[in-house]
Amino acid sequence: MAARARGIVLRHYAEPPEVEDKADLSPVTKADRECEAALREMIGARFPGHGIFGEEFGAENAEAEFVWVLDPIDGTKAFITGKPLFGTLIGLLRNGVPFLGVMDNPVLDEVWAGAPGLGARRNGEPVRCRPCPELSRAWLYTTSPQMHQGLDFGSFEDLRHQCRHAVYGGDCYSYGQLARGRADLVCDSSMQPYDYVALVPIVEGAGGRMTDWAGRTLGLKGDGTVIAAGDPRALDLALAALRG
The missing domain is CATH 3.30.540.10 (Fructose-1,6-Bisphosphatase, subunit A, domain 1)
Known part of the structure; x- marks a missing residue:
């Protein structure tokens, strides 16, 4: 196909x-x-x-x-x-x-x-994700800061300020870079299921984890938020940062 x-x-x-x-x-x-x-x-x-x-x-x-x-x-x-x-x-x-x-x-x-x-x-x-046990060492991708609206923007900024660097652009390719160990986090919002469902098995097959910003499993129903981490420890820290 x-x-x-x-x-x-x-x-x-x-x-x-x-x-x-x-x-x-x-x-x-x-x-x-x-x-x-x-x-x-x-x-x-x-x-x-x-x-x-x-x-x-x-x-x-x-x-x-x-x-x-x-x-x-x-x-x-x-x-x-x-x-x-x-x-x-x-x-x-x-x-x-x-x-x-x-x-x-x-x-x-x-x-x-x-x-x-x-x-x-x-x-x-x-391909395999790389270890990243601390947000202060994390390279963070997001498609665009403009996609984060309202409360989502404040939550994203809370996470961004705790990370080493933020990189913008990349769309789906960002998740591939996370899966091959070139990035540590990808944080997006305003997403639809067709934007992320295919990416979950790739990220998780490489040893990472991928959920919404509340830590829930991604599927056809959701709030449009997505967080992917190459290291499960980084996901827990990122979720805490997004909650403020």
Whole structure:
């Protein structure tokens, strides 16, 4: 599935994309829609009893035991402006819990995968998170400080001030860098399930942990907050910082 999605995305990436605004004013391109439609077609043909939850075309049979969660282009703004860190996210929930995840970064030629028994892999090679027992040593990623609204912004700032450095941008690719030991925390909010479900098995397969800001398991229902840590000790400290 990721290979077919990559072909569609790269074909559109080669030319300036046609951009529309959704009702919430977030951008969408023809590539987003064509890619998700292709993924849905493949899932329907091979797994007709499975549900699907996608960014562009919504949910169908979302109460099924297995539900595919799709973001055809995570980082649409990056895609539009030629920044190569966007990716296609393909996640699978089993009874509401993230079970399998694939992230394809087509311009960088990187495929990340995580699943029980597989661990986490980048282009077929195992990756592992690094230890980080103290926030004062932590490199923190967030997609953008603008995504943290209201109380979320204050909570994020409480965490940021306790970390060694904060790095902005990266979208889904930030979670890959955490999984391979190049960062210690990723903290985002205003997220939708298709933004994070595929990333949970990758991060946790690499030895990390990923929850919402209250420490709850991530699934289709949530408040949009996400915190990922390469070291479980850092997650506990980050959750305490986010609570103030």
